[in-house]
Amino acid sequence: MSDPAPTAPPPTVSLARLFWVFFVMGATSLGGGVVGYLRTGLVVRNRWVDDVTFVELLSISQTLPGLNATNMSILVGDRLRGGWGTIVATLGMCLPGATLMIGAAYAYGIGGDDPWSKAFLHGIAAGALGLIVVVMVQLGAKVLKSLADYLFVLATAAAVAGFGVQVPYALIVAGIVAIWWHRPRDRTPK
Amino acid sequence: MKQLGDLAGVFAYLSLLTVGGGMAAFPELKTLTVDVHHWVTFPQLLHYYSLGQLAPGPNMMMVASIGTVVAGLPGAAVALVAFFLPTGVLTWGIGRLWTHMQTWRWRPAIQTGLGSVSVGLVLAGAVIMAKGAVVDALHAAIAAVVFLLLLKTKVNPAYPIVASGVIGILAYWLAGIG
Numbered sequence: 001m002s003d004p005a006p007t008a009p010p011p012t013v014s015l016a017r018l019f020w021v022f023f024v025m026g027a028t029s030l031g032g033g034v035v036g037y038l039r040t041g042l043v044v045r046n047r048w049v050d051d052v053t054f055v056e057l058l059s060i061s062q063t064l065p066g067l068n069a070t071n072m073s074i075l076v077g078d079r080l081r082g083g084w085g086t087i088v089a090t091l092g093m094c095l096p097g098a099t100l101m102i103g104a105a106y107a108y109g110i111g112g113d114d115p116w117s118k119a120f121l122h123g124i125a126a127g128a129l130g131l132i133v134v135v136m137v138q139l140g141a142k143v144l145k146s147l148a149d150y151l152f153v154l155a156t157a158a159a160v161a162g163f164g165v166q167v168p169y170a171l172i173v174a175g176i177v178a179i180w181w182h183r184p185r186d187r188t189p190k
Numbered sequence: 191m192k193q194l195g196d197l198a199g200v201f202a203y204l205s206l207l208t209v210g211g212g213m214a215a216f217p218e219l220k221t222l223t224v225d226v227h228h229w230v231t232f233p234q235l236l237h238y239y240s241l242g243q244l245a246p247g248p249n250m251m252m253v254a255s256i257g258t259v260v261a262g263l264p265g266a267a268v269a270l271v272a273f274f275l276p277t278g279v280l281t282w283g284i285g286r287l288w289t290h291m292q293t294w295r296w297r298p299a300i301q302t303g304l305g306s307v308s309v310g311l312v313l314a315g316a317v318i319m320a321k322g323a324v325v326d327a328l329h330a331a332i333a334a335v336v337f338l339l340l341l342k343t344k345v346n347p348a349y350p351i352v353a354s355g356v357i358g359i360l361a362y363w364l365a366g367i368g
Binding site: 181 | 221245270274288302317320322330340346350
């Protein structure tokens with residue numbers, strides 16, 4: 001599976017190969033943790049990007065809205081093959097999961113009200129909640145550095161979940177306050 | 191046609207809220223799909239969301255399920271395009287500008303500031319999700335055990351989540367808890 005491609009950026013990759021590699025990652029990255037699969041596929045196996053670039057692209061993906069998996073597909077696809085690369089990589093990444101979830105909707109329509117299905121689905125909902133909280137704790141460990149950061153977290157969560165503030169307002173107000181709090185101030189402005 | 195338009199509007203809007211991951215959009219996802227448009231019930235939304243965590247690829251492919259429920263395959267296509275196109279174009283554009291922004295003094299401030307706000311949004315999503323998912327002590331225990339297991343080990347999350355479903359079935363079979 002591994003092409004003897006040189007490590008020099010950016011390697012020449014056909015659109016078909018780009019689609020296939022992202023399709024395989026989109027089909028095999030079970031149970032979330034897509035970032036790990038992306039690194040294996042892009043950095044280790046195909047050497048399409050090096051580790052420094054990967055971390056850089058990941059930090060863009062995490063800062064901007066959108067999911068990490070699709071944002072990474074867009075950025076890597078663009079880097080390797082421009083606009084078409086973006087489209088092909090994103091389609092490959094999304095197609096397997098989308099097909100499965102469309103199938104799940106039809107299956108749910110047929111058997112979703114069955115008490116056995118419901119018992120199963122209530123069970124996985126509880127399990128998924130455990131996963132969400134872990135993802136949150138791991139994300140928090142990376143970005144929360146001071147007491148103020150924790151206050152921003154609690155204020156945002158309380159506003160949305162406690163007082164029913166709409167997410168965009170919370171995002172804009174808390175975002176501006178938090179960015180201003182971390183504003184650059186060690187040097188005089190240019 | 192009206193429903194396809196509604197789907198496009200709802201999911202394009204939701205996509206812009208996914209700062210820090212899909213869970214950040216969960217509070218608005220619940221409001222719009224359950225309370226405003228009545229496309230699914232809250233338990234159904236939780237079920238689709240949880241199935242979506244099990245599916246490979248990006249963890250919000252459940253938007254395709256909601257689209258299918260509302261308007262079949264065209265609904266799924268509209269929901270997917272609406273959910274991925276706006277942020278996709280934004281990421282694509284900013285990705286090209288980013289190299290020029292590497293030395294921009296405000297960049298670390300934006301990354302750190304938005305980081306804490308996005309953790310807050312994920313927390314809000316988790317609280318709202320918990321209100322529906324933690325229906326009794328058993329399900330609270332399942333969530334707690336999965337949390338600890340995933341925090342302490344490197345096990346693939348798909349296994350404990352499927353196991354949670356099996357425990358749900360066993361509890362229903364043995365004790366009628368569902």
